[in-house]
Structures are given as C-alpha cells and as structure tokens.
Amino acid sequence: MDSTSFLLLLYDRFLRLDVPLVLLGVFLFRLAGSKAYRLFIYPYFVSxxxxxxxxKNHHFLIGHTLNQFRSGHPNEPFVSWMRRWPKTPLIRYFDVGNADAVLxxxxxxxxxxxxxxxxxxxxxxxFVRLIADIVGFGIGFAEGDEHKKQRRALAMKYPQECLPNSPVLFSTKNLEGFIPLLRSKASHLSHQLDDIIRTEGGVVDxxxxxxxxxxxxxxxxAIGRELDELTGQSGGDNSLASMPFHACYRELFEPDGVGQLLIAINGVFPIRWLPLKxxxxxxxxxxxxxxxxxxxIQERIRALxxxxTGAATAASINRGSVHHGSDENSNETKDLLSWMVSRKYYADGGNNHRDRWGxxxxxDQILTFLAAGHQTTADALTWATQLMIQHPAEAQRLRAEVVDLLRRCGTHPPSCRDIETLHYLHNFTREVLRVQCPGINVAREAxxxxxxxxxxIPKGTTVLMQPAIIHKNPTIWGADCDEFRPDRWDSLTPGSEAADPWAFAAFSHGPRICIGRAFSMLEFKVLLxxxxxxxxxxxxxRNGRMAHEIKLVNPSPMLRPDGGLKVRVERAM
Structure with missing residues (x-):
C-alpha cells in the first residue's frame, strides 16, 4: 500500500468516527492532564x-484545610508552623487542590x-464568600483605586478648595462627641448586670x-438610631422576615453547628443556593x-x-436624632450615615457626580462598619473579662487606677484626655489584644x-497573615510571649522588633489598616x-468548666468561645 492509499484509508476511518465523542475525549484527556499537572507535578517540581x-502532612485534594478544622483553634496549625520555623519570613503550605499558599x-x-x-x-x-455576605461589600472589600477613593472619603479631609468645611469623620473631635453615647451605653450595661445579680445570682453569658x-x-x-427600633416587614418564607434587627444579626453571626459548617464550606464552594433549612x-x-x-437610608436621604429641607433643617436633624459625633469645622454632629448622605449621596450639592455614592x-458601608465595629470590641471585652478572672492581681491594679481617676473627676465624667492618662489601662488593653486578638486572618491573593x-510569589497565590503569628512569636516578644503581662509594654527595648509599631498587629497596618481603630479603642476603654x-x-x-478549657468556634474569622462564656459577676463597690 503506497502512502497516498494509506492516508486515504485513515481519512475514511476518521469520517466513520463519532466526532463529538472524539472531541469530548480529547477535552477530558486535556482536563485530566492539566489537573494531574497542578496536583502532582507543579507543586513539587515547578513551583x-x-x-x-x-x-508536609497535607491531603493532595484539600491541602491543610482538614488539619485546620481538626486543630480546634482558628490560629492553628499556623502558630505551630511559625514556631517550628521562627526565623523564616515565609512558610509554604498547601491549600485546596494542592494550590500554593504562603504564611x-x-x-x-x-x-x-x-x-x-x-x-x-x-x-x-x-474570603469574600466567607465574610462579605455578612459584612457587606464596603471599604473592606474595595480594591486598588476604588479602595483609595473610599479611604480618602471616610478617613481624610478633602482639600478646602474642593470641598469646603468638610469634616474628618474619625477625627479626635468627632469621636469625642460620642463620649456621652458610650457612657450612656456603659451605664445601661451596668444596669443589666445589676439585674442579673439580683435575678440570676450573677451568672451571665x-x-x-x-x-x-x-x-x-x-x-x-453608624445610623444614629437604636437598632431595637428596626424590624422587618411581614412575609417571607420564615419568621425572620418580620424579626427585629438583633435577631437577624444573631442568625448571621451565631448560627448553629450546621450553619457554621455551611459557612466554612461556602468559603471553598458556593452553596448558598442549596435548599437547606x-x-x-x-x-x-x-x-x-x-x-x-x-x-x-431612604429616610435619611429624604430628611437631608x-x-x-435647606441647610438649617439638615443641621437641626443632625443636632437632634443624630447627635453623637462632632463636625470638626462646625457645631453640627455627624453619625456615619448622615455624613455619607450629606457628603457622598448629595456629593457637594450635586456638582461632583464622580464622587457620588448611591x-x-x-x-454596604453601613453593614461593614456594623459588623466589623461591634464584634471585635465585644470579643475584646470577652477576653478582657476572662483575663481579669485568670489574673486577679492585674485586675485589682487596673481597678485601683480607674477608681482613682473617677474619684479625682468627681461629678465630672472622664473626658478623652482623662482616659488617655490611664497608663495601666492603655497597657492592659493592648496586652489583651496581643494575647487574645479578636481578628484571626488577614488573607490576600497576589x-x-x-x-x-x-x-x-506567583499570581493567584494565597498569602495569609495572622496577628497571632506576630503576637505569639518568641523571636519578637520573647520566651514569655504567651503570658499575659501588661507591664511588658513599659520594658520594650528601643530598636527591638517588639518596639516596632508593626509588632502590634491587632488592627493590621498600611493603607488597609482598620479605619475605625481609634473609635474601637475608645469604646473598649470606656466600657472597661x-x-x-x-x-x-x-x-x-462554659457548662461549669474553667476558663482555660474554653472551646473556640473553629473555623472562624473571629476568636470567639463556642456556645458563649458564662461567668459569675458581683458588685465591687
């Protein structure tokens, strides 16, 4: 058979084949080859x-994910890896699908x-799937130039020629305007604890x-309103449609065991569409x-x-129902929503539509601040209480400093400046956030x-940072880095890594540092x-166990006790 006849025979046989089936086979072969390359060749010989x-103790399909779930702690096994290789700047581990990840x-x-x-x-x-459903797509999920714009809008003062009389939303003066609110809520907390002492024997979660x-x-x-006032409309496929704000919020932040599992799975594979209860x-x-x-929001847009309404009416609204913050350049007061509506929705009288927010x-900004702002401080108070129980001498020392300030202030409530004079309180709060930092992960992707x-670091690689990796690193904080010792902040050696501002990572750093950190610390201190x-x-x-036996929610974006934390409270004075 000559070559021409042979080629004609091959062509005839090809025409007899099921071409779609052949193409499907080629596609599946290439897909299998690609997956095999990513799973078994690239990670070990090319990366x-x-x-x-x-x-190295990972699964070739899910990496170290199962090890993390089994660890019982949202900071593990990452802290253990850091201590195994304490002097290396980057540690490589495997994510789902044997994908590269860097700690x-x-x-x-x-x-x-x-x-x-x-x-x-x-x-x-x-991380977006894990968190954004709860906290919204506000500044925390903006990227690149959009993040820069939102950051400037929320944190910085515009040039006077661009936006006259614009406030610095998180300025010291604006935050001082919230001191009466914080004192009022702190007093309300005291009344609640008094009721619990009287009716429940002092046992409280x-x-x-x-x-x-x-x-x-x-x-x-955030909105200048009591959240108890907010209720849903009737209807929907369950009772949550007409429940108050707090009940719906608990459903998102404190789900049952099945709900926690679905949150974890949804971070890897989107499953919110599944018809599960x-x-x-x-x-x-x-x-x-x-x-x-x-x-x-719609109500505030109409009001402002x-x-x-005119400027006078808007100012009156700001001084009335919205009365907790202070505009740096006027006597008006601002909550976050009123500030955004007046400065961003109406965009300087409508003359600058590029900066307008719908x-x-x-x-989304409101939801971001509600979620990130309240839970971190709540968890910080929880761990502060636990640490006071475990360290009664430190608690007594803190109490003595606070009581002395209150005695000196007399009937005049402590101001921001008064609070800042409490040196041991400052050390105590920083040490709480170092030892038991509420935030777990700062995850990024190249x-x-x-x-x-x-x-x-190749494109698409997950880069994981944890405050605990810095806070629990003995090469930075010394061999006693796991110990709660507020006085360590007075003995930091100049020039040492512990004295570097980056060694305190509770609020992250850089352009994406927590924008509300000043308010959060003020709130933490006033309540404490x-x-x-x-x-x-x-x-x-929990259930009668001692504090050091607390079970943690895991996996979780926050360091939280699983099932709450019951303690006994009694009057100190």
Missing part, C-alpha cells in the same frame, strides 16, 4: 515556592505586603451581653437586614435633601507575580472603665 520550608511570619514581609506592595494583593475569593451592647453602640455610630434562614436574615438598613454603596523578601469600677468577675467557663 518557585517549592524550596520554602513548610509542613507570612516576619515583620519585614508584613511591611512589604501590607504597605510597600499593598495593591499587588487583593482579598481572595474564598458575657459573649451575648457584650455583643448586644457593642452592636447598639455601632447602631448609633440553614441556608434558607441565613438568606432570609441576610435579606431582612439589608431591607431594614435600606429603609433607614438640601433642596427640600444607596447600595452607602448600605494579582500578579510579585517578589516578597526575595521570593517570587465601667466594668472594672463597679464589678468583679469569677470564672465558671
């Missing part, structure tokens, strides 16, 4: 990260990622108690919260419409190939002053 130190351990590497090359990274998709009070504070800060409750609570916030953008500490001056706490733990 530029293959020479980094890191753990950041050194201060210098943190500075590169969070400051020098901050916009070379973005929040990874799994501090997790739910603190969460409620800090959410109420953030409601006033826990999903239906989550989705309905999610919808109800947004509708409640949307209604408040400059064409209908209702959805304002709603948007292009980027070099960090001389190591090429109220608690330590009036009450003492004894440990019961």
């Amino acid at each position: 530029p990260l293959r020479h980094l130190p890191g753990p 950041v351990t050194s201060l210098e590497a943190h500075k590169e990622i969070l400051h020098a090359k901050v916009y070379s990274f973005q929040k990874p998709p799994f 501090i997790v739910s108690l603190y969460s409620k009070i800090t959410l109420d504070i953030m409601g006033q800060f 826990a999903n239906r409750r989550f989705n309905q609570a999610h919808k109800t919260l947004r509708s409640q916030i949307q209604a408040v 419409d400059p064409d209908k 209702e959805d953008e304002i709603r 948007i292009h190939d980027v070099v960090v500490q001389g190591v090429l 002053i109220e608690l330590v001056s009036r009450f003492r706490f004894d440990g019961l733990g």
Whole structure:
C-alpha cells in the first residue's frame, strides 16, 4: 500500500468516527492532564515556592484545610508552623487542590505586603464568600483605586478648595462627641448586670451581653438610631422576615453547628443556593437586614435633601436624632450615615457626580462598619473579662487606677484626655489584644507575580497573615510571649522588633489598616472603665468548666468561645 492509499484509508476511518465523542475525549484527556499537572507535578517540581520550608502532612485534594478544622483553634496549625520555623519570613503550605499558599511570619514581609506592595494583593475569593455576605461589600472589600477613593472619603479631609468645611469623620473631635453615647451605653450595661445579680445570682453569658451592647453602640455610630427600633416587614418564607434587627444579626453571626459548617464550606464552594433549612434562614436574615438598613437610608436621604429641607433643617436633624459625633469645622454632629448622605449621596450639592455614592454603596458601608465595629470590641471585652478572672492581681491594679481617676473627676465624667492618662489601662488593653486578638486572618491573593523578601510569589497565590503569628512569636516578644503581662509594654527595648509599631498587629497596618481603630479603642476603654469600677468577675467557663478549657468556634474569622462564656459577676463597690 503506497502512502497516498494509506492516508486515504485513515481519512475514511476518521469520517466513520463519532466526532463529538472524539472531541469530548480529547477535552477530558486535556482536563485530566492539566489537573494531574497542578496536583502532582507543579507543586513539587515547578513551583518557585517549592524550596520554602513548610509542613508536609497535607491531603493532595484539600491541602491543610482538614488539619485546620481538626486543630480546634482558628490560629492553628499556623502558630505551630511559625514556631517550628521562627526565623523564616515565609512558610509554604498547601491549600485546596494542592494550590500554593504562603504564611507570612516576619515583620519585614508584613511591611512589604501590607504597605510597600499593598495593591499587588487583593482579598481572595474564598474570603469574600466567607465574610462579605455578612459584612457587606464596603471599604473592606474595595480594591486598588476604588479602595483609595473610599479611604480618602471616610478617613481624610478633602482639600478646602474642593470641598469646603468638610469634616474628618474619625477625627479626635468627632469621636469625642460620642463620649456621652458610650457612657450612656456603659451605664445601661451596668444596669443589666445589676439585674442579673439580683435575678440570676450573677451568672451571665458575657459573649451575648457584650455583643448586644457593642452592636447598639455601632447602631448609633453608624445610623444614629437604636437598632431595637428596626424590624422587618411581614412575609417571607420564615419568621425572620418580620424579626427585629438583633435577631437577624444573631442568625448571621451565631448560627448553629450546621450553619457554621455551611459557612466554612461556602468559603471553598458556593452553596448558598442549596435548599437547606440553614441556608434558607441565613438568606432570609441576610435579606431582612439589608431591607431594614435600606429603609433607614431612604429616610435619611429624604430628611437631608438640601433642596427640600435647606441647610438649617439638615443641621437641626443632625443636632437632634443624630447627635453623637462632632463636625470638626462646625457645631453640627455627624453619625456615619448622615455624613455619607450629606457628603457622598448629595456629593457637594450635586456638582461632583464622580464622587457620588448611591444607596447600595452607602448600605454596604453601613453593614461593614456594623459588623466589623461591634464584634471585635465585644470579643475584646470577652477576653478582657476572662483575663481579669485568670489574673486577679492585674485586675485589682487596673481597678485601683480607674477608681482613682473617677474619684479625682468627681461629678465630672472622664473626658478623652482623662482616659488617655490611664497608663495601666492603655497597657492592659493592648496586652489583651496581643494575647487574645479578636481578628484571626488577614488573607490576600497576589494579582500578579510579585517578589516578597526575595521570593517570587506567583499570581493567584494565597498569602495569609495572622496577628497571632506576630503576637505569639518568641523571636519578637520573647520566651514569655504567651503570658499575659501588661507591664511588658513599659520594658520594650528601643530598636527591638517588639518596639516596632508593626509588632502590634491587632488592627493590621498600611493603607488597609482598620479605619475605625481609634473609635474601637475608645469604646473598649470606656466600657472597661465601667466594668472594672463597679464589678468583679469569677470564672465558671462554659457548662461549669474553667476558663482555660474554653472551646473556640473553629473555623472562624473571629476568636470567639463556642456556645458563649458564662461567668459569675458581683458588685465591687
């Protein structure tokens, strides 16, 4: 058979084949080859990260995810890895699908990622799915130039020629305007604890108690309203459609075991569409919260419409129902919503439409501040109470300093300046946040190939940073880094890593540092002053266990006791 005949025979046989089936086979073969390459060849023989130190006990399909779930602690096994390789700036581990991931351990590497090359990274998709449903797509999820614009709008003062008389939203003067609110809520907390002492023998779940009070504070800060006033409309496929704001919020933040599992899975694979009871409750609570916030936004837009109310009426509204913040350049007061409506929705009288925010953008910012602002402070108070129980001498020392200030102030409530004079309180709060930092992960993903500490981080690589990695690092904080010792802040050696501002990572750093950190610390201190001056706490733990046996929610974006934390409270004076 000559070559021409052979080719004609092959062509004839090809025409007899089922071409779609052949094409499907080729596609599946290529897909299988690609997956095999990513799973078994690239990680071990090609990846530029293959020479980094890191753990090997992973599963080839889900990486170290199962190890993290089994650890019982949301900071593990990451802290253990850091202590195994304490001097390496980057540790390589495996994510789902044997994908490369990097744990950041050194201060210098943190500075590169969070400051020098901050916009070379973005929040990874799994983190967005895990968190954004709850906290909204506000400034926390803005990227690149959009993040810069939102940051300037919320934190900084515009040039006078662009926006005359614009306030600094988080200025000291504006925050001082919220001191009466904080004192009022702190007093309300005291009344609640007195009632519990009288009716329940002093046994209380501090997790739910603190969460409620800090959410109420953030409601006033964010929208100038009591959240108890907000209720949903009737209808929907379950009772959450007509439940108050707090009940819907608990559904999102404190789900049952099935709900927690679905949150974890949804971070890897989107499953909110599955017709499960826990999903239906989550989705309905999610919808109800947004509708409640949307209604408040629309009400405020009407109230602050400059064409209908005029500046005098708007100022009157700000001094009335919205009366907790202070405009730096006038006597008006501002909550976050009133500020955004007047400065961003109406965009300087409508002359600067490029900077205008719509209702959805304002709603997402409100949800972000409500979620991030209340839960971190509530958890900080929880761990402060636990640490006072475990360290009674430190608690007594803190109480003595606070009581002395209150005695000196007499009938005059402590001002911001008075509070800042409490040196031991300042050390105490920082040490609480160092030892038991409420925030767990700062996750990023490289948007292009980027070099960090001389190591090429390929595009798409997950980069994980945890405050605990810095706070629990013995090469930074010494061999006693796990101990609660507020006085360590007075003995930091100049020039040492512990004295570096980046060694305190509770609020992150760089352009994406927590924008509300000043308000959060002020709130934390005011509430703690109220608690330590009036009450003492004894440990019961959960279900009678001691405090050191607390079970934690895991996985979780926050360091939280699983099932709450019961303690016994009694009057101190």
